[in-house]
Amino acid sequence: MNDHGQAERLPKETIYHHQVSPAGAALEVDRFSLWYGNKQALFDDSLDIQQGLVTALIGPSGCGKSTLIRAMNRMNDLVKGVRVRGEIRLAGRNVYDPGVDVTELRRRMGMVFQKPNPFPRSILSNVTYPLELTERPGKQALLEAAEHALRDAGLWNEVKDRLGADALSLSGGQQQRLCIARAIVTKPEILLMDEPCSALDPRATAAVEDLIGALRGRYTVIIVTHNMQQAARVSDNAAFMYLGRIVEHGRTDVVFVRPKASLTQDYITGRFG
Numbered sequence: 258m259n260d261h262g263q264a265e266r267l268p269k270e271t272i273y274h275h276q277v278s279p280a281g282a283a284l285e286v287d288r289f290s291l292w293y294g295n296k297q298a299l300f301d302d303s304l305d306i307q308q309g310l311v312t313a314l315i316g317p318s319g320c321g322k323s324t325l326i327r328a329m330n331r332m333n334d335l336v337k338g339v340r341v342r343g344e345i346r347l348a349g350r351n352v353y354d355p356g357v358d359v360t361e362l363r364r365r366m367g368m369v370f371q372k373p374n375p376f377p378r379s380i381l382s383n384v385t386y387p388l389e390l391t392e393r394p395g396k397q398a399l400l401e402a403a404e405h406a407l408r409d410a411g412l413w414n415e416v417k418d419r420l421g422a423d424a425l426s427l428s429g430g431q432q433q434r435l436c437i438a439r440a441i442v443t444k445p446e447i448l449l450m451d452e453p454c455s456a457l458d459p460r461a462t463a464a465v466e467d468l469i470g471a472l473r474g475r476y477t478v479i480i481v482t483h484n485m486q487q488a489a490r491v492s493d494n495a496a497f498m499y500l501g502r503i504v505e506h507g508r509t510d511v512v513f514v515r516p517k518a519s520l521t522q523d524y525i526t527g528r529f530g
């Protein structure tokens with residue numbers, strides 16, 4: 258990333274003015290740093306993700322948004338040479354504690370990726386698969402859980418008559434909502450969304466945004482997005498990142514209208530990035 262001299266303008270400390278949920282923080286990022294080999298990508302970042310609210314991670318390409326969201330459910334474990342310092346606590350427990358079961362952790366923090374990635378199986382078995390892996394409920398319970406997740410994902414009415422059809426026969430937007438159903442069928446505490454609309458057309462994007470609004474309150478959602486309008490539309494709090502630091506974490510309506518850091522102001526008004 259070419260920083261055009263902006264690095265000197267990074268505030269010494271993150272500026273916090275985020276909305277606090279009555280239920281408290283669902284996830285606490287506490288002085289967390291991450292290195293890819295010798296390259297440091299996150300620098301002593303602290304962020305409280307509020308329960309039941311939608312938090313957007315925004316910032317220019319390469320600022321560390323994906324690295325941070327992937328650190329939360331330890332997707333970065335799959336990358337060779339990754340090293341971390343600090344803590345990310347889910348319900349008070351550091352997800353990097355040696356005793357943590359990573360499969361269970363990912364069940365508690367469902368993830369949706371940029372490109373819809375359904376399995377080449379039926380619509381139904383895409384949704385029931387995570388339950389078959391962990392809980393192995395009976396057939397009726399599986400069907401009920403799948404229906405519930407598909408309803409929550411706003412897809413039930415479109416697929417209820419063809420649950421046995423190949424998931425790959427769905428449109429891109431439907432596939433992404435199917436992936437959301439698959440991510441929420443295990444009732445995760447947190448839903449992580451890494452640019453979930455970047456491969457979708459405007460109509461499918463609007464459907465996913467509506468869905469995020471509908472999940473709000475029942476799920477804690479963290480969304481990485483390049484799209485500022487989208488962040489402004491869907492989130493309660495927004496964290497602006499730059500060069501691996503969280504510059505400002507605040508109420509979305511304030512971040513997008515009167516941010517407290519001049520660097521945030523310049524970014525949201527398109528002066529760089």
Ligand SMILES: Nc1ncnc2c1ncn2[C@@H]1O[C@H](COP(=O)(O)OP(=O)(O)OP(=O)(O)O)[C@@H](O)[C@H]1O
Binds near residue numbers: 296317325
């Ligand atoms: N697997 C990796 N190995 C080495 N460096 C990496 C790796 N993944 C990311 N990085 C580096 O870490 C920094 C943060 O990247 P990251 O993908 O988290 O940024 P981002 O804000 O999500 O960017 P974008 O918006 O373009 O997706 C960048 O400098 C990037 O080059």
